[in-house]
Amino acid sequence: MLSYLIRRLIAAAGLVVVISMITFAIFYVAPRIGGATSESMASRYVGRSATGATVEQIAERLGFNDPIPVQYWNWAKGVVVGTTYDYGAGVEKCPAPCLGYSFRTQQPVLPEIKRRIPITFSLAIGAAFLWVVSGVAVGVLSALKRGSIFDRIAMTVALAGVSMPIFWTGLISLSYFSYTLGWTPPGASYVPLTENPLKWAHGLLLPWITLALLFSAQYARLTRAGMLETMGEDYIRTARAKGLRERTVVMKHGLRGALTPIVTIFGLDFGLLIGGAVLTETVFGLPGLGQLAIQGTKNNDLPQVLGVVLLAALFVAVANLVVDLLYAVVDPRVRAK
Amino acid sequence: MTDNVKTPYLDVNDLRVHFRTDDGLVRSVDGLSFQVERGKTLGIVGESGSGKSVTSMAVMGLHTASNAELTGSIRLDGQELVGAGKEAVRALRGKKMAMIFQDPLSAMHPYYTVGNQIIEAYRIHNKVTKKVARKHAIDLLDRVGIPEPGKRVDSYPHQFSGGMRQRAMIAMALSCDPDLLIADEPTTALDVTVQAQILDLIRDLQKDFNSAVVIITHDLGVVAEVADDILVMYAGRAVEYGTAEEIFNEGEHPYTWGLLSSMPRFDRKRTERLEPIKGTPPSLIRVPKGCPFNPRCQYVDLVGEPCVTERPSLLAEGSSHGVACHIPPEQRSAIWNDEIAPRFA
Numbered sequence A: 001m002l003s004y005l006i007r008r009l010i011a012a013a014g015l016v017v018v019i020s021m022i023t024f025a026i027f028y029v030a031p032r033i034g035g036a037t038s039e040s041m042a043s044r045y046v047g048r049s050a051t052g053a054t055v056e057q058i059a060e061r062l063g064f065n066d067p068i069p070v071q072y073w074n075w076a077k078g079v080v081v082g083t084t085y086d087y088g089a090g091v092e093k094c095p096a097p098c099l100g101y102s103f104r105t106q107q108p109v110l111p112e113i114k115r116r117i118p119i120t121f122s123l124a125i126g127a128a129f130l131w132v133v134s135g136v137a138v139g140v141l142s143a144l145k146r147g148s149i150f151d152r153i154a155m156t157v158a159l160a161g162v163s164m165p166i167f168w169t170g171l172i173s174l175s176y177f178s179y180t181l182g183w184t185p186p187g188a189s190y191v192p193l194t195e196n197p198l199k200w201a202h203g204l205l206l207p208w209i210t211l212a213l214l215f216s217a218q219y220a221r222l223t224r225a226g227m228l229e230t231m232g233e234d235y236i237r238t239a240r241a242k243g244l245r246e247r248t249v250v251m252k253h254g255l256r257g258a259l260t261p262i263v264t265i266f267g268l269d270f271g272l273l274i275g276g277a278v279l280t281e282t283v284f285g286l287p288g289l290g291q292l293a294i295q296g297t298k299n300n301d302l303p304q305v306l307g308v309v310l311l312a313a314l315f316v317a318v319a320n321l322v323v324d325l326l327y328a329v330v331d332p333r334v335r336a337k
Numbered sequence B: 001m002t003d004n005v006k007t008p009y010l011d012v013n014d015l016r017v018h019f020r021t022d023d024g025l026v027r028s029v030d031g032l033s034f035q036v037e038r039g040k041t042l043g044i045v046g047e048s049g050s051g052k053s054v055t056s057m058a059v060m061g062l063h064t065a066s067n068a069e070l071t072g073s074i075r076l077d078g079q080e081l082v083g084a085g086k087e088a089v090r091a092l093r094g095k096k097m098a099m100i101f102q103d104p105l106s107a108m109h110p111y112y113t114v115g116n117q118i119i120e121a122y123r124i125h126n127k128v129t130k131k132v133a134r135k136h137a138i139d140l141l142d143r144v145g146i147p148e149p150g151k152r153v154d155s156y157p158h159q160f161s162g163g164m165r166q167r168a169m170i171a172m173a174l175s176c177d178p179d180l181l182i183a184d185e186p187t188t189a190l191d192v193t194v195q196a197q198i199l200d201l202i203r204d205l206q207k208d209f210n211s212a213v214v215i216i217t218h219d220l221g222v223v224a225e226v227a228d229d230i231l232v233m234y235a236g237r238a239v240e241y242g243t244a245e246e247i248f249n250e251g252e253h254p255y256t257w258g259l260l261s262s263m264p265r266f267d268r269k270r271t272e273r274l275e276p277i278k279g280t281p282p283s284l285i286r287v288p289k290g291c292p293f294n295p296r297c298q299y300v301d302l303v304g305e306p307c308v309t310e311r312p313s314l315l316a317e318g319s320s321h322g323v324a325c326h327i328p329p330e331q332r333s334a335i336w337n338d339e340i341a342p343r344f345a
C-alpha cells in the first residue's frame, strides 16, 4: 500500500512538471513560433507610449532574449521561491508561490485568484453533491427497474441532459425562475458561506441545478450500466443466498461493485470544474476563476490567464492523485499490484 | 430409498420451474420430487443443462427473474416455500438453508475481506457485536481447515488459493448453523487432489452439524463416496432415484449406465477409454415426446413404440427404487449383468 502511495505521488509530481512545461510552452513559446518577437512579448508589460528602445530594454530585463530552457527555469523557479520583476519603471516583488505578476493591475495574480477560489469551489461542490446523489440514485433505480416506464423516461431525460448546453439551460432557468417567478436571486449575487450560509445556498441554487443537470445525466447512465453488470455477478447471488435484505444486496454489494468508473469520472470532472466553470460563471455572473480567465484573455493580461490555467492544471493533477488513492480504497486488488 | 419413517427435512414434490422466453417456454425443471432427511446426503447427478442449478435455486428461493414460473411444493421443515412471501423465505436463507457455489472466486465479493463476508452472514441472523462475530468467523475458518485463521480472516478472496476459497465459502455457508446445506458443483472448479479434501470436509461437517446435505454434480464419481441417496436427472426430470448402493450396484436406467460408464475410476486400466454418452442433451424448450432420453438411448429398439410416445413414470408400485424406463425390469437387470457390470470388474 505504501509503495503504491509513493508511486502515485511521484507520478502526480511528474504530471505537474509536465503540465507546467506545456502551460509555459503555450504562453511563451507558441507565440514566438507564431512570429512574435521578444519585443512584442515585452510590449505587453509596458504602456502603449513606450518607445522602441525602452521595450527592448525591458525585453532584456524580463529575460525574453534568454534561451527557452533558461526562461522556463526562471519562470518555474519564480513559482516555487518567488521572484522580482524589474521592468524599468520600478521593481515589483512577487512572493512565492508566484503564479505570475500582472503588469496591467500592477499586482501579483495570486491574491486575486485566491479571492475567487471559494466562489468557484462553492459552485463546484454544491453542483457535484447534487449530480452525484441524483445521478447515482436514478442510475440504481433505472437498473433495478430496467425496461420500466421510469427507466425509459429517466434515460431519455439523461440523454437530453447531456445534449443541452449550459448557456441555453442556464439562460432559460435564469429568465424563468429568477426574473419571472423571482424564486432565486438573479445572477451576480454571490454571498460567502461564512457570511450567511442560507443566502449562499439560495444564490447558488440555480447554477448548482443547471450544472448538476448537465453532469448527473452522465452519472445516471454510468451507474445504470455498472449496476446492470454487477447485479448479474455471482457474488450478488451469494449475498442473497446468505439471507441479506434486498436493500443491502443492492447498496452494499451491487453499488460497491459498480463504483470504480464513477469514482474515476468524478475525480476528473470535479478537478476540471474547480479550475473554473467558465460557461456557468459567465451565464450566472459569478466572479470565479473561470471569469477571471475570460477577463484576462479580454484584457490581453497574459500572466493572469497563465496563473489561472496553471492552478486549474494543478487541480486536475491533484484530482487524478485522489482518484488513484480512492481506487485503492475501493478495490483491494489494486493495493496488491 | 431409506424408510421414510422420519419426516424428511426437505420435501420437494412435483416441482416445476419454467421460464418464459422469446424462443418459447423453457421447462428447466418439470415434475421433480425428492426428499432429504437430517444427517443424510442426497446427490443430484446429471449432465450440464439438466436443470440441477435451477432446482437448487428454487429451493433457496433465488429465482427472482420475472419470467420464472414456479409450481409444485417445496417443504422445508414442514414449511411450504412455493408461494410463500419473499421476506419469509429470505429469513430462512442462511439460517435454515445455506448454499455453496461452484466457483468461489466469483461467488465471493472481491472488495470485502473473507472475514467481513462471514461476519456479515453471521450477523444477519445473530444479533451480536462485530467483535463477537469476528471471533466466530475465526473459529469457523479454523474449523474448515484454514491455517492461521486469525490472520487469514483479514485477507481478500483473491489472496486465497482455490481450495482455501472454497473452504472459506463453506465457512460462510455454515456460519448460522443451517439445517440444510446445498452444494452446487462444489468441487468442479478445483484440482482433483483438492476435490477430495473438500468432499471430506463436507462429510465431516455434516456429521458435526447433523444437517441435511444436497450435493449437485455432473460427475457420479463425486458423490460415490458421500451420498446416501442419488437422484439422476435428465432434461429437468428424475430418470432414476435410489440409494447409492442401488445406483452403483444395480443401476437400471440407460442414462445412469451412460453416466457410470463415463465415470473416471481409479481401478480402471489406463488404456481403457472413457465412454461419453453419445449425442447431446435435448433443448428444454422442445423436450422429446415419450421418454426424453429416447433419441440417445441405445436400447430404444427393445421396447419401441412406448419409448417415443409415452412418458415413463418413475416409481413402479411396491418399489422404492425409482426408474423411469419402459424396458421391463427383468430385461434391465439382464443388461446390467451382461453388459454394464463387467465394465467395472
Ligand SMILES: Nc1ncnc2c1ncn2[C@@H]1O[C@H](COP(=O)(O)OP(=O)(O)O)[C@@H](O)[C@H]1O
Pocket (backbone or CB within 6 Å): B019, B021, B026, B028, B046, B047, B048, B049, B050, B051, B052, B053, B054, B055, B065, B284
Ligand atoms: N433465467 C432463465 N431463463 C431461461 N432459461 C434458464 C434460466 N435459468 C436457467 N435456464 C435454463 O435452464 C436449463 C437448466 O439450467 P441449469 O439448472 O443451470 O443446468 P445445470 O444442470 O447444468 O445446473 C438450461 O438450459 C438453462 O438455459
Ligand SMILES: [Mg+2]
Pocket (backbone or CB within 6 Å): B052, B053, B054, B184, B185
Ligand atoms: Mg449448474
